[in-house]
Amino acid sequence: MPPEGNTARRGAVLMLFADTDGDGRGELLLTERAHHMRSHPGQVSFPGGMIDEGESPVEAAVREAEEEIGLDPAEIEVFAELPELWLPPSNFAVTPILGYWRHRGEVSVVSPDEVHEIHHVEIDDLLAAENRINVRHPSGWLGPGFLIGPDRDVILWGFTAGIIARLFDFVGWSHEWDTDRVRDLPPYMLQGDATTTADFKPNTRFEE
Numbered sequence: 001m002p003p004e005g006n007t008a009r010r011g012a013v014l015m016l017f018a019d020t021d022g023d024g025r026g027e028l029l030l031t032e033r034a035h036h037m038r039s040h041p042g043q044v045s046f047p048g049g050m051i052d053e054g055e056s057p058v059e060a061a062v063r064e065a066e067e068e069i070g071l072d073p074a075e076i077e078v079f080a081e082l083p084e085l086w087l088p089p090s091n092f093a094v095t096p097i098l099g100y101w102r103h104r105g106e107v108s109v110v111s112p113d114e115v116h117e118i119h120h121v122e123i124d125d126l127l128a129a130e131n132r133i134n135v136r137h138p139s140g141w142l143g144p145g146f147l148i149g150p151d152r153d154v155i156l157w158g159f160t161a162g163i164i165a166r167l168f169d170f171v172g173w174s175h176e177w178d179t180d181r182v183r184d185l186p187p188y189m190l191q192g193d194a195t196t197t198a199d200f201k202p203n204t205r206f207e208e
Contacts (some may be wrong), residue, residue: 012050
């Protein structure tokens with residue numbers, strides 16, 4: 001939580017779960033940050049952004065998802081709000097919003113300046129031991145990560161991976177995996193990166 005008296009900027013992200021045709025636990029919607037952005041290019045995150053004046057965290061998360069990937073707010077059900085999480089390096093206080101997409105509609109990259117690609121990731125794939133890694137930043141920071149994408153060549157790490165890992169642990173979904181598997185971040189993800197955990201920047205307004 002932000003310390004008392006802190007003037008952190010407020011943001012919200014949408015952690016959206018969707019049903020699938022299979023027998024698994026469904027999927028999680030993620031976006032990949034545009035690769036040309038001046039900070040944290042190519043990082044995988046939840047749709048989200050700054051909370052505008054007069055907005056609630058739920059309203060902000062849903063609005064940002066609509067602006068970034070064309071998500072229809074009428075198609076989803078918001079069912080929970082996690083505690084606000086403070087990111088000291090960038091002084092953001094972020095509220096993760098949990099949503100449910102019973103009948104998955106269509107989304108697309110509406111804002112290519114912010115979003116490179118949309119990932120519909122099977123939750124069972126995220127839980128699979130072969131897709132779990134620890135990610136090492138050049139600063140020495142080490143944290144949870146996941147390999148996603150058709151070729152498992154996209155690294156999900158940082159703030160977003162931390163929320164996913166902790167939530168899966170909390171609900172009892174996590175399996176044992178080789179915690180000695182460590183991957184260094186690829187160079188394209190380090191462009192303009194001066195911190196280890198401030199990857200919560202789904203759009204450029206977080207950099208103002």
